[in-house]
Amino acid sequence: MSDLRELPKAYDASSVEDAIYAAWEASGAFNPDQLPDRNQKGEPYCIMMPPPNRTGTLHMGHAQRMTTQDLMIRFERMRGKKTLWIPGTDHAAIATQVKVEQLLIKEGYKDPRKDLGREAFLERVVDFADKSRNTIVAQARKMGSSCDWTRERYTFDAERNLAVNTIFEMMFEDGLIERGFRVVNWDPQFQTTLSDDEVESKDVTARLLTFKYDKNFPIAISSTRPETKFGDTAVAVHPDDKRYSKLIGQTFEPEFCGKKLSIKIIADEAVDPAFGTGALGVTPAHSMIDAEIASRHGLPTVQVIDQQARMMADCGPEFEGLTTVEARAKIEQFLSDNDLLVSAEEVQQALPVAQRGGAIVEQLPSKQWFVRVNKPFKLRQKTLGNKYKKGDEVTLKELMLVAVESNQIKLIPERFDKIYFHWINNLRDWCISRQIWFGHQIPVWYKDDEAKCSVESPGEGWERDPDTLDTWFSSGSWTFSALGWPDKKEWKAHRDYHPTAVLETGRDILFFWVARMILMSTYAIGEIPFKNVYLSGLVMDEQGRKMSKSLGNVLDPLELIPKYGTDAVRLSLLLGMTPGQDGKLSETKIEAFRNFTNKLWNISRFILLQLEDEKQKASKTRTLADDWILSRLADVNASITDKLEKFQFSAAGEELRDFTWSDLADWYLEIAKVEGGKADILKSLLNGILRMWHPFMPFVTEHVWKVMGAEGHLMVAEWPEYVNDSMGRAVEFEKLRLFVTDIRRLRAEQGVEAAKKISFGFVADEEMEGLVGDNLEWIKRLTNTSAIEVMNDMPDNWVVATSGASTIGFDKAEGVDMEAEREKMEKELEQLEAYIKSTEAKLSNAEFSSKAPEQVVRNMSDKLEEAKEKVKVIKSRL
RNA sequence: GGACGUUUAGCUCAGUUGGUUAGAGCGUUCGAUUCACAUUCGAAAGGUCGCAGGUUCGAAUCCUGCAACGUCCACCA
Numbered sequence: 008m009s010d011l012r013e014l015p016k017a018y019d020a021s022s023v024e025d026a027i028y029a030a031w032e033a034s035g036a037f038n039p040d041q042l043p044d045r046n047q048k049g050e051p052y053c054i055m056m057p058p059p060n061r062t063g064t065l066h067m068g069h070a071q072r073m074t075t076q077d078l079m080i081r082f083e084r085m086r087g088k089k090t091l092w093i094p095g096t097d098h099a100a101i102a103t104q105v106k107v108e109q110l111l112i113k114e115g116y117k118d119p120r121k122d123l124g125r126e127a128f129l130e131r132v133v134d135f136a137d138k139s140r141n142t143i144v145a146q147a148r149k150m151g152s153s154c155d156w157t158r159e160r161y162t163f164d165a166e167r168n169l170a171v172n173t174i175f176e177m178m179f180e181d182g183l184i185e186r187g188f189r190v191v192n193w194d195p196q197f198q199t200t201l202s203d204d205e206v207e208s209k210d211v212t213a214r215l216l217t218f219k220y221d222k223n224f225p226i227a228i229s230s231t232r233p234e235t236k237f238g239d240t241a242v243a244v245h246p247d248d249k250r251y252s253k254l255i256g257q258t259f260e261p262e263f264c265g266k267k268l269s270i271k272i273i274a275d276e277a278v279d280p281a282f283g284t285g286a287l288g289v290t291p292a293h294s295m296i297d298a299e300i301a302s303r304h305g306l307p308t309v310q311v312i313d314q315q316a317r318m319m320a321d322c323g324p325e326f327e328g329l330t331t332v333e334a335r336a337k338i339e340q341f342l343s344d345n346d347l348l349v350s351a352e353e354v355q356q357a358l359p360v361a362q363r364g365g366a367i368v369e370q371l372p373s374k375q376w377f378v379r380v381n382k383p384f385k386l387r388q389k390t391l392g393n394k395y396k397k398g399d400e401v402t403l404k405e406l407m408l409v410a411v412e413s414n415q416i417k418l419i420p421e422r423f424d425k426i427y428f429h430w431i432n433n434l435r436d437w438c439i440s441r442q443i444w445f446g447h448q449i450p451v452w453y454k455d456d457e458a459k460c461s462v463e464s465p466g467e468g469w470e471r472d473p474d475t476l477d478t479w480f481s482s483g484s485w486t487f488s489a490l491g492w493p494d495k496k497e498w499k500a501h502r503d504y505h506p507t508a509v510l511e512t513g514r515d516i517l518f519f520w521v522a523r524m525i526l527m528s529t530y531a532i533g534e535i536p537f538k539n540v541y542l543s544g545l546v547m548d549e550q551g552r553k554m555s556k557s558l559g560n561v562l563d564p565l566e567l568i569p570k571y572g573t574d575a576v577r578l579s580l581l582l583g584m585t586p587g588q589d590g591k592l593s594e595t596k597i598e599a600f601r602n603f604t605n606k607l608w609n610i611s612r613f614i615l616l617q618l619e620d621e622k623q624k625a626s627k628t629r630t631l632a633d634d635w636i637l638s639r640l641a642d643v644n645a646s647i648t649d650k651l652e653k654f655q656f657s658a659a660g661e662e663l664r665d666f667t668w669s670d671l672a673d674w675y676l677e678i679a680k681v682e683g684g685k686a687d688i689l690k691s692l693l694n695g696i697l698r699m700w701h702p703f704m705p706f707v708t709e710h711v712w713k714v715m716g717a718e719g720h721l722m723v724a725e726w727p728e729y730v731n732d733s734m735g736r737a738v739e740f741e742k743l744r745l746f747v748t749d750i751r752r753l754r755a756e757q758g759v760e761a762a763k764k765i766s767f768g769f770v771a772d773e774e775m776e777g778l779v780g781d782n783l784e785w786i787k788r789l790t791n792t793s794a795i796e797v798m799n800d801m802p803d804n805w806v807v808a809t810s811g812a813s814t815i816g817f818d819k820a821e822g823v824d825m826e827a828e829r830e831k832m833e834k835e836l837e838q839l840e841a842y843i844k845s846t847e848a849k850l851s852n853a854e855f856s857s858k859a860p861e862q863v864v865r866n867m868s869d870k871l872e873e874a875k876e877k878v879k880v881i882k883s884r885l
Numbered sequence: 886g887g888a889c890g891u892u893u894a895g896c897u898c899a900g901u902u903g904g905u906u907a908g909a910g911c912g913u914u915c916g917a918u919u920c921a922c923a924u925u926c927g928a929a930a931g932g933u934c935g936c937a938g939g940u941u942c943g944a945a946u947c948c949u950g951c952a953a954c955g956u957c958c959a960c961c962a
Contacts, residue, residue: 017924208960215962230962243962282961294962357960426889426957433958515957549897551955583898583910588890589956591897599911602924613921650901658899661909673926680920748928755916755928791917791927842906854942863904863943870905 011615014714018608020572024706028148031709036723037155039091042084043723052088053504054080055486055537056154057512057520058162060099061139062106065146067546067554067592068513070564071580073150075543075656076511078581080153081702082651083508085726091504093489094147094154096140098163100446100478101205103139105197105363107132107445125444132445136163146565151573151705153722160489162481163447166497170488171481172450172462174531179451179460181384183403183530184439186451186458188374190291190298191438192359195316196366199442200375202477203435204519206368208357217283217349218342220261220268225254227349229283231356232293233342234334237266237322238311241289243300246274248285264341265323273304292372295435308372316369331369376440376449376474380404380526388533391415406529407431407522416525419541419654420587423517430518439477446475483523486510486536505532509539509654514587517542541654542587546580549593567597574704575601581703582660603664604707607700610672611711614693617679618686627684631743631782634736636675637688639666640695641731647699648726660703667696674744674789681785698727743778743786749815750790761822768796768805769815775799807832807884816884829885836881839874846871 035041039051054076059069076092084090111119111131120128140161147154160167178184192201213231220228226242244251254272261268277300278287291301292310301308313319318326318334326334342348359368383400394409395401408431410416411424418424440449450462452469459465484492486507491497506528512521521540528536547553548560555561567576578600584590617623643666650659671692679685693715701708701721712721746769754762767790769775776799779786787793801807805816806828819825846867849855856864 014921016922228962232962279961287962290962296960296962354961422889429888429958518957585898593897595911596897598924602922605924606922609922609925611921616921653901655901658901661899665909672922676921677926751927752929758916789927838906846905849942852942856942858942859904866905874906 011612011619011714014612014615016609016612018572018605018707018710020574020604020706021569023710024149024151024573027706027709027713028151031153031720031722032156034720034722036084036720037092037153038157039089039155042089045087045725046084046089046723049086049088051091051503052080052083053091053093053490053507054509054511055489055507056092056094056152057510057516058095058097058160058482058485059143060097060102061136061143062099062102063139064142065564067562067564067580069143069146070150070576071543071546071584072511072513073147073152074577074580075541077150077152077154077577077705078651078656078702079509079511081705081722082726084153084722085698085701085724087725091158091501092152092154093158093160094144094152094156095160095162095485095489096143097478097482098136098161098446100475101197101199101201101363101441101443102478103136104132104443104445107135108197110135120444129444136445149565149568149573151577153705158489162478162485166491166494167481167484167488168447169494170484170492171447171476173493174484174527175450175476175480176460176462177387177531178378181387183379183382183384184376185379186374186376188372189377189436189438190293190295190370191373191375193314193369193371193373194361194364194366195314195369196361196364197443198314200373200438200440201361201368202438202479205362206359207362209360211356211358212353213356213358214339214351215283215354216339216342216351219347219349220259220263220270221347222345224259224261224270226251226272226286227284228286228288230288231354232331232335233338234318234326234331235290235293235311236263236288236338237268237318237326238290238292238309239263239268239270239288240291240301240306240309241271241273241304243273243275243278243287243289244285245278245280246276248278248280251286264338265325266321271304271306273300273306275300275303293370295370298372310372312369312371314371314373316367375438376451378403378437378439378480380434380436386533390529390533391535403526403530404431404434407525410525410529410535415535416537417539419539423514423540423542423587427517427522430522437477439480440472440474441477442473443475446478447481448472449474449476479519479523482520483527484531486524486528487532487534492532506535507537509541510537511541511543514542514544539654544584544587544589547589547591549591549595551589551591562592562594567594571597571601572604572706574604574707577704578603578660582657582664584657586654603668604704606668606672607696607704608707608711610667610676611693611697611714613676614689615715617689620686622683623679623686623689625684627682630682631736631740631778632675632678632682632785633685633688634733635740636670636692637729638731638733638737639670640692641729642737644695644699644727644729645731648728651702663696663699663703667700671696677789678785681788695727695729697721698724739774739778742775743782746775746779746815747786747789750786750792750795753815753817754790754792756827757823761820761824762792764820764822765792766794766796766818766820767792767815768798768801768817773799801880805884807880816880832881832885836878836885839878839881843871843874843878846874 031037056076057072059065080090080092108119116122175184192206194201215229215231216233217227217229228242230236255274256272258269258271261270289297289300289306291298291306291308293312311319311322312331316331318329320327360366361368380403383402386395386397386399386401388397390406391409391413392415394413411418411427418427449472450460451472452459452461452465454469487505490501490505524536528534552558552560564576575597579592579597643662647659647663679689697708697711709721750767769779776797780797783795787795801816805818807816850867
């Protein structure tokens with residue numbers, strides 16, 4: 008042990024953290040294969056780190072991810088499980104490419120992809136992604152993440168590419184992946200398709216025009232996007248709408264803004280007769296809803312907007328090449344000039360925009376690859392317990408549903424079940440091909456009209472599909488591909504870790520990722536990917552707003568860690584945060600936890616100094632305070648163990664903090680100074696709190712562990728478990744605690760000068776007399792008074808203190824404000840009498856006494872008796 | 886439009902199957918202070934648990950309705 012007297016008074020996190028992390032890593036304890044024997048025998052426990060996107064640096068959300076997962080991993084590691092936490096990063100396809108493209112534009116490139124070409128452009132992306140990976144890894148280490156770096160994965164490395172291709176091939180064979188010409192979400196800025204989930208909506212005001220195609224057309228229709236009307240092939244009305252029933256089935260050939268259309272009047276239930284004119288212009292090429300109507304009625308698809316979001320040649324020379332916005336204005340003018348416009352009104356509209364880049368998304372027809380979620384296929388293996396056998400016909404949607412419905416996967420908090428089911432029930436086929444360069448290339452080859460699924464070229468003359476896969480297609484297999492699947496040897500070596508124990512992630516990617524992982528895992532290996540999904544809320548700023556660069560309210564973990572220490576940042580992300588509920592974070596909060604870190608440091612320092620003190624080394628029998636603190640330790644230990652098992656991290660941390668700060672530091676350590684002879688107990692208390700705090704604040708606890716000269720790393724020490732053998736004594740102690748608080752209050756209220764002249768005492772039963780007598784020494788110290796007299800028959804000239812649960816008296820010393828005390832006594836008397844009245848009424852109620860639990864009745868009766876006793880004393884003194 | 890969430894002390898939030906007189910932290914006010922820690926300690930003030938009904942011996946907790954705020958989904962073309 009180093010010289011304790013030289014330990015700094017304030018804990019300096021930044022001077023010890025890096026060395027501690029390096030020592031942990033060097034010890035091999037991040038790697039399950041190098042854990043101690045007891046872990047080797049333990050149950051495998053695995054968490055997959057949600058791989059951060061290689062798009063730059065980590066933010067507070069990531070810091071929260073890492074901290075929460077590290078808490079679980081460290082807790083289970085200490086409990087003896089064979090823990091594996093696999094770290095990794097995500098190539099994030101579109102997100103990364105977009106990011107690099109933006110950087111290149113800043114560098115001066117006008118159109119980076121065109122200017123550089125595929126190969127050089129990709130080189131830049133890969134370079135950026137690699138640098139980003141290094142930053143992320145360094146940050147993860149700073150957070151204290153105890154993940155196994157020897158098993159770091161990348162969603163775009165060779166092994167994961169093999170997994171992606173394997174799944175693609177399986178789905179291709181099963182007919183679940185299909186190429187089709189369908190209406191898709193198209194991002195004109197990045198020239199690629201997007202999945203439904205990558206499209207967000209933005210509220211804008213738009214002009215809703217009501218008009219006729221031409222003078223002879225019988226029905227007026229409404230649209231905010233008249234430019235798409237060049238592609239109309241039908242007008243749909245509700246089948247019950249009498250206004251139009253005669254027209255149904257007829258075909259018209261109006262001339263719309265110079266283009267001849269062929270419009271069939273059809274009846275469809277999807278039309279709302281109350282909206283607008285009750286007639287809907289059907290544009291099969293540029294609306295997914297219309298495309299569905301069109302397929303029901305066998306209507307042709309006419310594309311009029313191209314991939315640059317410009318009007319196509321088909322719309323006539325006046326419109327060709329115009330942007331949609333330009334065309335829209337021109338059409339309104341034309342309609343108005345030709346007296347075809349019935350009305351124009353401003354309406355609120357949700358404009359579809361790309362999640363990345365923010366471009367306005369066009370719906371247009373395109374030949375793309377889709378995963379068919381509603382198509383039945385024959386299962387390759389038994390899936391989801393006994394629910395489905397090999398060979399059963401199911402759909403992917405059913406697999407996703409049953410995994411959660413059957414409770415094999417538990418979502419935390421539970422209410423997300425509903426959101427999940429709702430999403431699945433409305434799920435459409437998943438468009439997986441992207442015209443992005445950075446990503447897993449689609450393993451399909453074409454020759455003439457033939458298509459073959461294969462990773463290697465099938466031979467001469469075959470050309471590979473240039474498209475890449477949606478990033479979520481690859482991250483969907485993360486839980487098992489990161490464990491080595493489909494490589495037989497690797498997968499066998501890691502088989503026991505799957506399904507993983509828990510997936511901890513932000514509640515915002517439930518659909519993007521969690522659902523896709525369930526799809527991939529149940530399909531490809533016939534197993535749920537994880538048993539629990541812990542959905543964290545988002546980390547918001549002080550005012551509950553999202554942290555964003557433009558608002559300037561971003562808290563950067565890397566700036567905060569040197570300032571407050573990693574442990575403080577970790578605590579601020581764990582305590583006061585509820586799953587599924589967005590939490591607020593401020594620097595003030597982190598500062599408060601820095602103070603706690605320092606408190607823990609000083610508690611440790613004090614105990615260590617005491618251990619060498621002759622007074623504490625002296626042997627002494629157990630006192631009431633000893634029994635109490637050990638009983639509390641056991642209770643708190645049992646309680647927080649239970650809470651951690653139930654994913655109640657915040658509650659666990661708060662309880663442990665209250666115990667450490669209030670019970671241990673403010674009460675027990677103060678008592679220990681007086682009583683002495685506590686070397687053994689102090690030692691085991693320190694040992695206990697260090698172990699229990701370790702998963703929350705690994706650095707300071709490990710540092711103290713080292714300072715105290717303990718064996719090995721705290722990181723792999725055993726999670727404690729105590730037997731509470733002194734519960735009754737703890738109850739007695741609580742009475743004294745109230746007694747002390749009352750005296751403190753009197754001192755505070757009467758002022759020091761007056762208090763110096765006061766003699767305190769108490770009036771109660773013999774039990775209290777004994778208790779106070781036995782513990783007088785420390786009571787005097789904690790109340791900072793020497794004038795406490797033990798007596799159960801209070802002198803006549805004394806008055807009664809009026810708050811708290813104990814009844815204490817004091818003498819009418821000079822300087823005591825008797826008028827104020829008298830008022831207080833009267834006020835309390837009033838309250839007590841009201842309480843007695845209502846409680847008596849309750850207790851005498853026959854139904855209450857027959858139905859209420861015994862414990863409740865007993866407690867209430869006891870309280871009632873105490874109150875009556877107090878009333879008696881107060882009355883005698885008034 | 887649909888779904889979900891939130892509403893408890895000035896602020897941030899706990900409150901685990903309904904059960905003693907509803908809690909904590911921060912902030913405020915008053916006080917302490919060489920003795921581990923001023924990144925400390927003690928004390929006080931502060932709440933008709935969003936509103937209105939209902940169920941119950943008993944409701945912050947369960948049910949119904951309403952309001953405000955927030956989030957997600959679908960969008961009416």
